[in-house]
Amino acid sequence: MAQFKGNAVVGQSGGPTAVINESLVGVIQAVKESGHIDQLLGAKHGVRGIINESFIPLKNVPGELLDRIAATPASALGSTRDKPDAAYCEKIFKAFAKNNVRYFFYIGGNDSADTARIVAELAHKESYELCVFHIPKTIDNDLRVHDHTPGYGSAAKFVAAAVMGDNFDNKSLPGIKVDIVMGRHAGFLTAASVLARQHDNDGPHLIYVPESPLSEDKFLADVDRVYSQHGRCLIAASEGISKPNGLTWAESMAQGIEHDSHGNVQLSGSGALGDYLADLIRRKLSPPGGKKLRVRADTFGYLQRSFPGFVSPVDAREARLVGRMAVQYSAEGQTEGSVAMRRLPDAQYKIETFLTPLAGVAKETKHLDASYIADGNNVTDAFVKYAKPLAGELPNVGGFDELD
Amino acid sequence: MAQFKGNAVVGQSGGPTAVINESLVGVIQAVKESGHIDQLLGAKHGVRGIINESFIPLKNVPGELLDRIAATPASALGSTRDKPDAAYCEKIFKAFAKNNVRYFFYIGGNDSADTARIVAELAHKESYELCVFHIPKTIDNDLRVHDHTPGYGSAAKFVAAAVMGDNFDNKSLPGIKVDIVMGRHAGFLTAASVLARQHDNDGPHLIYVPESPLSEDKFLADVDRVYSQHGRCLIAASEGISKPNGLTWAESMAQGIEHDSHGNVQLSGSGALGDYLADLIRRKLSPPGGKKLRVRADTFGYLQRSFPGFVSPVDAREARLVGRMAVQYSAEGQTEGSVAMRRLPDAQYKIETFLTPLAGVAKETKHLDASYIADGNNVTDAFVKYAKPLAGELPNVGGFDELD
Numbered sequence: 001m002a003q004f005k006g007n008a009v010v011g012q013s014g015g016p017t018a019v020i021n022e023s024l025v026g027v028i029q030a031v032k033e034s035g036h037i038d039q040l041l042g043a044k045h046g047v048r049g050i051i052n053e054s055f056i057p058l059k060n061v062p063g064e065l066l067d068r069i070a071a072t073p074a075s076a077l078g079s080t081r082d083k084p085d086a087a088y089c090e091k092i093f094k095a096f097a098k099n100n101v102r103y104f105f106y107i108g109g110n111d112s113a114d115t116a117r118i119v120a121e122l123a124h125k126e127s128y129e130l131c132v133f134h135i136p137k138t139i140d141n142d143l144r145v146h147d148h149t150p151g152y153g154s155a156a157k158f159v160a161a162a163v164m165g166d167n168f169d170n171k172s173l174p175g176i177k178v179d180i181v182m183g184r185h186a187g188f189l190t191a192a193s194v195l196a197r198q199h200d201n202d203g204p205h206l207i208y209v210p211e212s213p214l215s216e217d218k219f220l221a222d223v224d225r226v227y228s229q230h231g232r233c234l235i236a237a238s239e240g241i242s243k244p245n246g247l248t249w250a251e252s253m254a255q256g257i258e259h260d261s262h263g264n265v266q267l268s269g270s271g272a273l274g275d276y277l278a279d280l281i282r283r284k285l286s287p288p289g290g291k292k293l294r295v296r297a298d299t300f301g302y303l304q305r306s307f308p309g310f311v312s313p314v315d316a317r318e319a320r321l322v323g324r325m326a327v328q329y330s331a332e333g334q335t336e337g338s339v340a341m342r343r344l345p346d347a348q349y350k351i352e353t354f355l356t357p358l359a360g361v362a363k364e365t366k367h368l369d370a371s372y373i374a375d376g377n378n379v380t381d382a383f384v385k386y387a388k389p390l391a392g393e394l395p396n397v398g399g400f401d402e403l404d
Numbered sequence: 405m406a407q408f409k410g411n412a413v414v415g416q417s418g419g420p421t422a423v424i425n426e427s428l429v430g431v432i433q434a435v436k437e438s439g440h441i442d443q444l445l446g447a448k449h450g451v452r453g454i455i456n457e458s459f460i461p462l463k464n465v466p467g468e469l470l471d472r473i474a475a476t477p478a479s480a481l482g483s484t485r486d487k488p489d490a491a492y493c494e495k496i497f498k499a500f501a502k503n504n505v506r507y508f509f510y511i512g513g514n515d516s517a518d519t520a521r522i523v524a525e526l527a528h529k530e531s532y533e534l535c536v537f538h539i540p541k542t543i544d545n546d547l548r549v550h551d552h553t554p555g556y557g558s559a560a561k562f563v564a565a566a567v568m569g570d571n572f573d574n575k576s577l578p579g580i581k582v583d584i585v586m587g588r589h590a591g592f593l594t595a596a597s598v599l600a601r602q603h604d605n606d607g608p609h610l611i612y613v614p615e616s617p618l619s620e621d622k623f624l625a626d627v628d629r630v631y632s633q634h635g636r637c638l639i640a641a642s643e644g645i646s647k648p649n650g651l652t653w654a655e656s657m658a659q660g661i662e663h664d665s666h667g668n669v670q671l672s673g674s675g676a677l678g679d680y681l682a683d684l685i686r687r688k689l690s691p692p693g694g695k696k697l698r699v700r701a702d703t704f705g706y707l708q709r710s711f712p713g714f715v716s717p718v719d720a721r722e723a724r725l726v727g728r729m730a731v732q733y734s735a736e737g738q739t740e741g742s743v744a745m746r747r748l749p750d751a752q753y754k755i756e757t758f759l760t761p762l763a764g765v766a767k768e769t770k771h772l773d774a775s776y777i778a779d780g781n782n783v784t785d786a787f788v789k790y791a792k793p794l795a796g797e798l799p800n801v802g803g804f805d806e807l808d
Contacts, residue, residue, distance in 0.1 A: 012576075015577070016572070016573045016576055016577070018569075042804070045576075056804055056807075061804070061807065065802050065804075065806060065807070068800055068801055068802030069801075069802050069803065069804070071799060071800060071801060072572055072799075072801040072802055072803065073569045073572050073573065073801075074569070074572035074573040074575065074576040074577075075576040076572075076576075076803055076804055077576075077804070078575070078576050078577075079576040079577050080577075081577070161711060161712055161713055161714075162707050162711060164712055165422075165477045165478070165706075165707070165710035165711045165712045166706055166707075166710060168420070168476055168477050168478035168480075168710060168712075169420045169477065169478040169706050169709070169710040171478065171482070172416075172420055172449075172478040172479040172480075172482050172483040173419070173420070173478075173482075173483050173484075173485070177706075270675065270679050270682070270700070270701065271674065271675010271676065271678060271679055271701070271703050272675065272679060274675060275674055275675055275676060278674070296674070296705075296706070297674065297675070298703070298705035298706050298707065299675050299702070299703065299705075300707070301700075301702035301703075302569075302570055302573050302581075302700070302702050303566050303569070303570075303702065303704070303707065305573070306569035306570060306572060306573040307565065307566060307569045308565055308568055308569045308572075308798075308799035308801055309565055309714070309798070309799030310565075310713070310714055394712075394713070395475060395476075395712035395713030396472055396475060397472055397473075397475060397476035397477075397712055398469050398472030398473050398476055399473065399476065399480055400446070400460055400465070400469075400473070400480055400481070402469060403460075403465065403469070
């Protein structure tokens with residue numbers, strides 16, 4: 001039984017994913033169907049749209065447009081990186097009270113879960129009746145408690161396909177190639193590059209994640225060994241790879257690089273780390289006096305989070321589901337939490353959703369389990385088993401070496 | 405009536421495309437069907453495989469594997485950047501004579517057409533009976549005589565989709581974004597970013613191609629104007645953009661950067677140009693003493709040429725067709741040429757193939773017609789009409805601003 005009578009606000013926050021609008025459309029559909037909410041207001045650019053009372057009424061958006069929006073990457077309502085403090089939250093309440101908002105659905109990552117937590121706590125303190133639900137999204141897949149996060153599967157599919165194509169590229173014109181994959185602190189997305197491998201000699205030959213500190217010596221020895229063995233080398237490295245001294249490669253490489261408003265170092269939207277690693281290999285591993293090694297680097301950049309038309313169907317379905325479930329939980333009388341998924345112990349991949357406290361998801365990031373990392377330069381079969389159903393089917397490719 | 409009795413060699417050369425193996429499979433299928441060729445030998449890594457007599461017999465490759473190879477990016481036979489001189493060609497003839505090779509099908513761009521031309525001329529000179537056919541491929545779309553080139557449509561689709569996604573990304577978290585697209589000399593691929601636009605305010609807001617020299621002052625004034633108007637700015641710039649003094653931006657920016665074996669400057673496989681442009685905007689357009697502008701750059705890199713599972717169906721079909729037609733022309737008694745396409749003057753998009761002399765295609769590149777470029781920072785509707793059928797259908801996306 002729904003507890004509060006009034007309107008709802010839905011907002012989107014943080015970095016884009018390819019399926020974040022599936023969750024939004026899930027909320028809209030479920031609100032239309034359940035009937036316990038009066039108006040459904042979409043906040044433009046997250047919490048910023050709330051304090052500015054910049055809303056889009058969402059109940060009457062035509063279904064044809066919703067279908068297209070669901071297939072569109074990046075927040076259709078606009079996003080924000082604002083992180084509300086107490087004063088900011090006062091403004092949120094004023095806007096909520098003025099508009100009789102009793103349900104707040106916030107789609108985002110762990111920063112957004114933290115925003116939801118702060119808003120919910122202030123609501124308690126001020127005895128304002130408010131349901132607060134965090135709806136997960138992040139390509140980083142780094143939310144605690146959640147088995148995995150909508151947005152990750154599609155990004156994983158994109159990275160796996162990109163590395164798969166690059167493996168054939170590298171096979172046809174052999175050389176050393178570095179691919180930089182998103183993920184500041186968690187290596188889930190970089191690790192997904194393993195899904196590109198189909199045969200013994202396929203790349204990525206080396207996979208580096210932030211969880212496993214990497215010295216320059218080990219990196220160069222790894223590349224040298226693979227290149228000697230295969231005459232080529234394909235490397236997937238996370239933008240957040242770190243050195244044994246605790247600094248990231250990006251930090252030790254650059255001084256005075258940009259920070260975003262959350263204090264994070266700018267790693268994405270720049271090819272600097274990839275170019276640095278390529279140059280390092282070229283300088284240190286080219287034969288003295290001989291021909292320079294052919295080394296190239298690509299930084300996959302924003303394409304990983306906002307490439308349209310190439311989503312994982314499982315991911316799209318689950319993103320829709322967590323949006324719908326947030327509304328359903330609110331209709332059942334739940335008042336707050338993060339909508340999480342867990343796997344059922346079936347042989348086939350199957351999940352169910354549950355509500356988990358906001359505080360347990362907020363702020364902190366989840367990391368790749370140690371059992372997923374091998375030798376500091378590879379990932380394990382256990383990780384493949386974990387990630388494969390999330391990315392879904394990959395292109396069905398082949399080569400003449402299958403005849404051997 | 406086929407003139408010569410003997411074997412055939414097929415090879416692949418130059419940079420990958422997503423559909424280069426469609427052409428290879430077209431050759432294999434047509435050879436199996438026509439019956440005028442004895443053995444069909446696939447040369448591993450192009451001309452290098454010929455002189456090393458490193459061949460794969462192709463007539464008995466299972467159809468199931470051929471289907472998967474056709475859908476696989478980058479040369480399945482391996483590629484090469486070798487450009488044969490007279491001495492190299494002597495070795496080619498020795499290998500051809502030894503293996504009674506009378507048909508040579510070479511899949512590649514204008515460098516490959518030139519290789520085919522040299523080989524054909526030496527065959528004439530030495531009175532060696534040899535049919536030589538160039539089968540076009542290049543994501544650059546820069547072959548003279550050819551209306552367009554297999555490989556371009558799929559790369560154009562990838563670039564258009566990537567920029568389309570990035571437009572929504574940029575809309576949801578506004579800022580200035582630079583996307584660097586492949587194309588040293590020809591702007592066809594960068595120009596294809598225009599296909600991402602669906603509504604008035606959609607990016608790419610600025611499109612820069614190598615054919616239209618661009619000064620730093622014009623670039624900064626363009627970005628400033630768009631950013632003031634829209635509060636955001638999405639830029640698609642070719643890796644080969646040049647300055648009014650004739651140097652490329654990459655040349656004027658960097659000293660001592662790598663050259664490949666054809667004397668080309670290394671532009672791909674590095675994020676340097678994008679990072680340079682982003683930094684230039686940040687330095688010159690950020691308000692003095694105020695908050696630095698949010699500027700990011702992505703360099704699409706190898707993904708443009710070897711991303712699997714996202715090809716243009718028209719492009720895949722045509723790539724298969726030109727491979728098949730090379731064999732058919734040889735069966736009809738033609739002895740040499742490049743297999744080109746031209747458009748029929750129907751209202752609907754329709755093409756036919758024809759044979760054109762190798763010399764007319766070799767070496768030199770075709771450029772974007774002046775009628776396709778607008779104001780030095782945009783492309784025209786005439787270009788959209790030209791490119792749209794080649795890229796094929798793009799993701800069907802949408803946003804709430806359609807309600808306005």
